[in-house]
Amino acid sequence: MRKSLSSATPVRTRDPERTKGQILEAALSEFASNGFDGAKVHQIAQRAGCNARLIYHYFESKERLYTAALSRIYSEIRAREDELHLDTLPPEHAIKRLTETTFDFFESNTAFLAITRSENLLGGRFIAQVPEIQKMSTPFLDKISDVLTRGHAEGAFREGLDPLQLYVSIVALSAHHINASHTLSATFGCDVSGKEWRQHRRRHVVEMIRSAVTAVESTL
Template sequence: MDLLPEPPARHGRAAATRQRILDAALAEFAANGLSGARVDEIAARSGANKRMLYAYFGSKEELWMVVLERAYAAKRAEERALAVNNLPPVEAMTALVRFNLRYVARHPEFVALLNAENLHRAAYLARSESVRALYSPLLEVLRDVLRRGVEAGQFRADADPVQCYLTIVSLGHFYVANMHTLSTIFGVDLGSEAALAAREQHCVQVVLGYLRPA
């Protein structure tokens, strides 16, 4: 005899519980990394119990994987929404630079997750096919922007898309990852809007200055 499908309300509750666990895990992992995060704390934050958490995700490590993949996917979704293919080359590159700085400034938890995963030498990220799949299209988009810039006489012809993207993300990531120490050293609030705007302008000038034909 066929089993009756579960009521929609039950599916909705399960999805809501799963989302609460993921939100709680993101906060706990961002604060304490994988090694320091406690399953008890994630369960308490989410209003679920440990048994339910393990039923959904199997282990703390598997939960970490899901949180990490979702963090990358969220960033790439916003990056795709820029639709830089529809922008002139200089505007497209400017949009990418600005986005990458502003995204990590809005989402310091993303920086924290990446820093923690690097402590594990990307052992968990290496198991993820979905994250790698997210970045192949990105490189194609960047390659297209660079090509159009060369054709318009605005970009140098020898710019490597991987190196260019590494520079774009590092200009923002380093700034946010070290914001507190640098603010203390230089006696300025690097998290203020004025400081972010100045940094944004500088990052754009650095990237476009490199890309300018000789």
Template sequence: MTNPTADLDADTKPRRRPRRSAEQNRAEILKAATAEFATHGFAGARIDRIVKKAGSNPRMIYEQFGSKSALYVATLESALGALRTEELTLDLMHLDPLEGLLKLFDFMNGHFERNGHLVSLLRAENMLKARHIRKSARIREMSSPVLTMTKRLLARGVAEGRLAADIDPLRLYVLIAALSQFHLANTHTLSSEFEADLSAPEWRAARRADARKMLAAYLEKT
């Protein structure tokens, strides 16, 4: 007998499930949907699987979000919102410019490694030509503070004569993003091609160190 107190327990009646608040339900659905869209993309995602994973039912999704598309946008908003929130806690401006930019890389690399679903959602969104990101007012409002940080650190570094001049902030940002994300977005094909496990922590750590060196070598005035 696995649970001898079952008889005493008030839950002998088969209740469908304990009632949760609308908020809780919304959160559960969003979580399940994030995993589903990250794993299968928009077209491959299945409402039924989300429902099951969230312990909810199809009607609730449509009550709370309105449509599969809207739910997908909500996962994007949520994942990008979390990134923006963390970005705002970065305190790089008091640092040495080179150190600041390397910390920025560390942050981005770390955030994406910790949040694989964000990488996957961005992949899915690029497959859809960023259609939804472009339409979401909430996402457009949450513009990243990182480009500005990059700009300021670069300017200070150049002014202090310690960083190479003529580096465009946006292009630098894209290079940093490339060094932070590419290996994550392409883990599977690369691991397969080279018969190595690129998701292993050691591999990632070594690669991060290399990328950091590459970035430093580029930035430092020579």
């Protein structure tokens, strides 16, 4: 019934690790550019340079592949947080550095925001299954909290700053123009993805965070 596979078939050298890796890479960029529903399994296979069947061989389903991509992305951001070493810097520098590296991370790691967006569109269907997510938050927020406390002790920072609110703000200010680049560009008739615009924005964001934490002369 089925045509015998002729010897003319181009043969792929066997290498499970490489194949798995290529699939994950391809999945990452496909899910990033098209979201979960928009991404096509065959397209991912093609980009990985392998047969679509292999995706099922190694990842079982589109959903699992997506979850794997999600995990990968969160490992990266976690690694970045570990490298920050906020505790070794004077408070003002620590906050500046946190802001700048966050801003730069989103700019260079385009997949993070894109996949995150897709996951939020899905209503967070898969995020809970990502092991990396569990152990992230608290230690990192504690580090920020330490910086804020130090800064206030020195009289440089204002009192009662909330580390979570502050960090969410840093992320928001650094991410929104990337997340919404197309609609923003269309709305304001400028190219917010352009190099100059982004440099301009970077300065604005850094200054904004600085002024949010800096103590003001007593306004009594």
